[in-house]
Amino acid sequence: MSSTSEPLLQVRHLNVTFETPDGPVAAVQGLSFNLEAGKTLALVGESGSGKSVTAYALMRLLPPATRIEGETNYGNENLLELSEARMRALRGKDIAMVFQEPMTALNPLTRIGLQIRESLYRHTHLRGAAARARVLELLQQVGIP
Ligand SMILES: Nc1ncnc2c1ncn2[C@@H]1O[C@H](COP(=O)(O)OP(=O)(O)OP(=O)(O)O)[C@@H](O)[C@H]1O
Numbered sequence: 800m801s802s803t804s805e806p807l808l809q810v811r812h813l814n815v816t817f818e819t820p821d822g823p824v825a826a827v828q829g830l831s832f833n834l835e836a837g838k839t840l841a842l843v844g845e846s847g848s849g850k851s852v853t854a855y856a857l858m859r860l861l862p863p864a865t866r867i868e869g870e871t872n873y874g875n876e877n878l879l880e881l882s883e884a885r886m887r888a889l890r891g892k893d894i895a896m897v898f899q900e901p902m903t904a905l906n907p908l909t910r911i912g913l914q915i916r917e918s919l920y921r922h923t924h925l926r927g928a929a930a931r932a933r934v935l936e937l938l939q940q941v942g943i944p
């Protein structure tokens with residue numbers, strides 16, 4: 800589809816390289832794509848091809864030693880160059896991720912309500928009973944009573 804407006808997210812020549820004891824591992828090499836507002840984009844590839852690493856790189860959730868190159872323009876900001884404070888404001892609000900392994904993404908020692916509420920506390924003004932009501936509503940939306 801042709802569009803006159805800028806894509807919501809433009810990724811250009813993304814490279815992600817891990818420094819390991821066995822040498823550098825190039826997990827993503829020269830990846831470019833556009834994501835249009837209101838559209839869904841699927842990255843399809845075999846296991847280990849770098850889909851998750853791409854998502855982690857965009858969320859800036861990779862270890863500090865990881866080498867990330869390229870441009871990731873979100874609106875007029877390059878995600879790779881934003882301050883941690885700005886990134887925290889975007890993460891979980893504008894840009895979010897459903898992690899692949901729930902057993903490592905969710906803390907098994909903390910109730911799910913508290914973990915969902917954490918995001919509401921960071922990004923909304925909901926507190927107390929209102930926050931709790933919103934958490935219950937969100938769980939109901941995904942069929943968890
Ligand atoms: N911290 C790390 N250090 C070194 N290599 C890593 C690290 N994290 C990921 N990799 C490697 O990066 C490559 C891409 O992994 P990634 O998890 O992105 O694959 P994927 O496409 O999401 O696979 P799947 O379909 O199995 O989820 C793999 O070779 C993986 O072993």
Ligand SMILES: [Mg+2]
Nearest residue numbers: 850851852899
């Ligand atoms: Mg994956």
